[in-house]
Amino acid sequence: xxxxxxxxxxxxxxxxxxxxxxxxxxxxxxxxxxxxxxxxxxxxxxxxxxxxxxxxxxxxxxxxxxxxxxxxxxxxxxxxxxxxxxxxxxxxxxxxxxxxxxxxxxxxxxxxxxxxxxxxxxxxxxxxxxxxxxxxxxxxxxxxxxxxxxxxxxxxxxxxxxxxxxxxxxxxxxxxxxxxxxxxxxxxxxxxxxxxxxxxxxxxxxxxxxxxxxxx
Amino acid sequence: xxxxxxxxxxxxxxxxxxxxxxxxxxxxxxxxxxxxxxxxxxxxxxxxxxxxxxxxxxxxxxxxxxxxxxxxxxxxxxxxxxxxxxxxxxxxxxxxxxxxxxxxxxxxxxxxxxxxxxxxxxxxxxxxxxxxxxxxxxxxxxxxxxxxxxxxxxxxxxxxxxxxxxxxxxxxxxxxxxxxxxxxxxxxxxxxxxxxxxxxxxxxxxxxxxxxxxxx
DNA sequence: TAGATTGTTAATCGATTAACAATC
DNA sequence: TAGATTGTTAATCGATTAACAATC
Numbered sequence: 049x050x051x052x053x054x055x056x057x058x059x060x061x062x063x064x065x066x067x068x069x070x071x072x073x074x075x076x077x078x079x080x081x082x083x084x085x086x087x088x089x090x091x092x093x094x095x096x097x098x099x100x101x102x103x104x105x106x107x108x109x110x111x112x113x114x115x116x117x118x119x120x121x122x123x124x125x126x127x128x129x130x131x132x133x134x135x136x137x138x139x140x141x142x143x144x145x146x147x148x149x150x151x152x153x154x155x156x157x158x159x160x161x162x163x164x165x166x167x168x169x170x171x172x173x174x175x176x177x178x179x180x181x182x183x184x185x186x187x188x189x190x191x192x193x194x195x196x197x198x199x200x201x202x203x204x205x206x207x208x209x210x211x212x213x214x215x216x217x218x219x220x221x222x223x224x225x226x227x228x229x230x231x232x233x234x235x236x237x238x239x240x241x242x243x244x245x246x247x248x249x250x251x252x253x254x255x256x257x258x259x260x261x262x263x264x
Numbered sequence: 265x266x267x268x269x270x271x272x273x274x275x276x277x278x279x280x281x282x283x284x285x286x287x288x289x290x291x292x293x294x295x296x297x298x299x300x301x302x303x304x305x306x307x308x309x310x311x312x313x314x315x316x317x318x319x320x321x322x323x324x325x326x327x328x329x330x331x332x333x334x335x336x337x338x339x340x341x342x343x344x345x346x347x348x349x350x351x352x353x354x355x356x357x358x359x360x361x362x363x364x365x366x367x368x369x370x371x372x373x374x375x376x377x378x379x380x381x382x383x384x385x386x387x388x389x390x391x392x393x394x395x396x397x398x399x400x401x402x403x404x405x406x407x408x409x410x411x412x413x414x415x416x417x418x419x420x421x422x423x424x425x426x427x428x429x430x431x432x433x434x435x436x437x438x439x440x441x442x443x444x445x446x447x448x449x450x451x452x453x454x455x456x457x458x459x460x461x462x463x464x465x466x467x468x469x470x471x472x473x474x475x476x477x478x479x480x
Numbered sequence: 481t482a483g484a485t486t487g488t489t490a491a492t493c494g495a496t497t498a499a500c501a502a503t504c
Numbered sequence: 505t506a507g508a509t510t511g512t513t514a515a516t517c518g519a520t521t522a523a524c525a526a527t528c
Contacts, residue, residue, distance in 0.1 A: 057519065059466060063458035067441060081485065089443050093485095094521060101487065109486045109527045126462050127469040141361035148357055151441065155461045194468050218471045219464045225283060225367065227305050235467040237460045242279035244453045245371045246342050248435045250275060251451040252410050253343040255434045273495065297509065309509095310497060317511065325503045325510045 054125075058099050064089055065099070066122045069115055081112030128156040133193050134221075137208045138200035139164040139178045142223060146197060148174035160191060165204075181211070188215025195219045202226040209236075270341075274315050280305055281315070282338045285331055297328030344372040349409050350437075353424045354416035355380040355394045358439060362413065364390035376407060381420075397427070404431030411435045418442040425452075 068088055072080065082100060086093035100113065103125040107113035123129055136143055139162045146152075147159055159176060167178045179187065187193070196212035198205050198220060205224035212220060213234055222228055222238040230236055284304055288296065298316060302309035316329065319341040323329035339345055352359055355378045362368075363375055375392060383394045395403065403409070412428035414421050414436060421440035428436060429450060438444055438454040446452055 054466075055519075056463070059462055060456075060459045063456070063462045064443060067458065068443065071442075083485075090445070092521070095519095097486070098488095098520085107486060110484050111528075112485070125466075127465040130469075132465060132468055141357065141364055145357035145361050152461075155458065155465065157461060157465075194471070195464060219468050221460060221464055226287075227280060227284065229306070233471075235464065237464050239455065239457065239460055240276075240279070241455065242283065242371065243276045244437060244455055245368075245373060246275055246279045247272070248411060248437055248451065248453050249343040249348060249371065249373075250270075250341075252348055252435050253346075255410070255449075271495075299509075308497070311495095313510065314496085314512095323510060326508050327504075328509070 054102050058102055061091075061095075061099055062103065062122050062126060065096070066119065066126070069119050069122070072115060076115075078115055079108075079112040080115045080118070082107070084112070126155075128154065131156045131158050132195055133158050133160050133191060134195040134197055135160055135184065135188060135193050135212075135217075136162040136197040136199060137164070137181065137184065137212070138162075138198065138204075138223075139167070139173055140199065143197075143199035144173050146199065146223075147176050157195075159197070160193065161187065163187075165200075181208075184208075184211050185215040188212065188217055193217060195221065197221045197223070198228075199223045270318050274318055277307075277311075277315055278319065278338050278342060281312070282335065282342070285335050285338070288331060292331075294331055295324075295328040296331045296334070298323070300328070342371075344370065347372045347374050348411055349374050349376050349407060350411040350413055351376055351400065351404060351409050351428075351433075352378040352413040352415060353380070353397065353400065353428070354378075354414065354420075355383070355389055356415065359413075359415035360389050362415065362439075363392050373411075375413070376409065377403065379403075381416075397424075400424075400427050401431040404428065404433055409433060411437065413437045413439070414444075415439045 065085060068085065069080065082097040083093045086096040100107070100118070104113060104118055104121045134157060136147060136159050139147070143162060147162055152159065161176055162173060162178045163181045163184045164178055165181050167180050172178065188196070193215070194217060196217045198208050200208055202224045205222065205226040206228060209220055209228045209230060213230060218233070219235045220228065220230070220237070222236055225242055228236050281301060284301060285296065298313040299309045302312040316323070316334070320329060320334055320337045350373060352363060352375050355363070359378060363378055368375065377392055378389060378394045379397045379400045380394055381397050383396050388394065404412070409431070410433060412433045414424050416424055418440045421438065421442045422444055425436055425444045425446060429446060434449070435451045436444065436446070436453070438452055441458055444452050
């Protein structure tokens with residue numbers, strides 16, 4: 049492995065491998081082959097092998113990869129071994145769902161606090177403080193927060209992004225259905241439900257049409 | 265346009281165009297050029313033009329596309345003009361957030377009802393009934409539901425998927441962080457937070473490293 | 481040894497970008 | 505007309521897949 053720069057496509061497949069590797073029951077063999085992984089996830093085995101080659105320092109012919117160290121390699125590659133502090137803006141239903149999600153620990157993600165325009169709804173949610181949005185910028189500065197999670201309605205997403213950037217944030221996880229304009233060194237990753245819905249909707253349309261035609 | 269089969273990549277970009285087109289203030293020109301769209305969304309103009317060519321029956325040189333009809337074309341292409349009924353399984357925080365999200369109307373998505381292993385928490389959430397999961401299969405059959413939204417914990421996602429498929433569903437929107445095994449004609453679209461987190465995490469790591477090195 | 485599996489090198493495929501002609 | 509813009513055809517780029525040699 050080491051330092052080959054990884055493509056976006058490979059990067060996005062890694063979490064899938066990781067999740068599967070972790071889900072393998074304890075009793076099973078300590079080794080796992082790319083073939084097995086590929087079958088389990090419905091992928092091509094060559095692709096899996098090539099992807100793994102990017103992060104692991106090698107499997108053993110005839111045997112496969114040591115499962116534990118493969119997990120470690122992927123986690124290290126993804127940086128899940130060091131914690132990332134984040135702030136969340138927008139303590140509505142979705143925001144609260146994310147604040148309460150225990151699974152983020154596994155990704156090294158730690159939501160420090162939440163911010164809202166209207167924080168009196170609750171002082172704390174899921175054990176985390178909810179502050180007024182006026183305090184956002186100073187908070188980010190003080191705690192050197194690098195990541196912001198935006199769960200406000202689309203109309204306010206850009207303002208919030210600007211605030212975050214002013215506060216020194218470097219990456220934004222955006223749940224609002226809006227394009228954000230940011231400087232080039234800031235990464236925006238949008239959780240794009242509209243994208244998924246488009247794919248689903250087009251599939252269903254095709255399905256319905258097919259049915260009609262075969263029914264004729 | 266008409267019947268050219270569209271690639272996944274193009275399809276996924278369409279919702280972005282649509283959202284932007286809808287956000288243009290009423291006072292503005294009735295026309296919009298691919299160039300303008302591209303600039304607004306930070307994309308290449310050739311790409312935008314080619315994408316639009318897939319769904320629209322043409323813009324006018326020197327002028328651009330008629331905004332209204334472009335919106336219609338995209339919505340029609342994506343099938344947002346006819347409503348899709350869906351069921352949601354898992355009425356936790358995330359499920360409730362989705363049940364309450366008004367924006368789905370714009371995508372022609374209508375969540376008919378929700379199901380949960382433990383429905384006594386509330387008879388209705390956001391004006392929608394929450395039934396026991398035992399009723400899921402029959403409900404899907406009766407109402408000819410084609411889409412299921414899974415917001416249960418990962419451990420139960422596969423069982424739920426199996427139930428949905430038994431009920432005749434054709435597409436699954438999966439929010440659980442698990443790979444689902446389904447027959448080939450069923451589409452699973454996973455809202456993959458782990459994927460986004462991986463991208464964010466790797467970016468931040470690089471950022472941190474860079475900073476350290478420049479600080480040396 | 482034979483066979484399963486790895487990793488690499490080459491071939492294919494698809495998507496993006498560039499160049500250009502057509503049009504209002 | 506000149507210039508902006510469209511749409512198409514060709515070139516480039518990157519990612520996936522196939523073929524194969526290496527290894528335990």
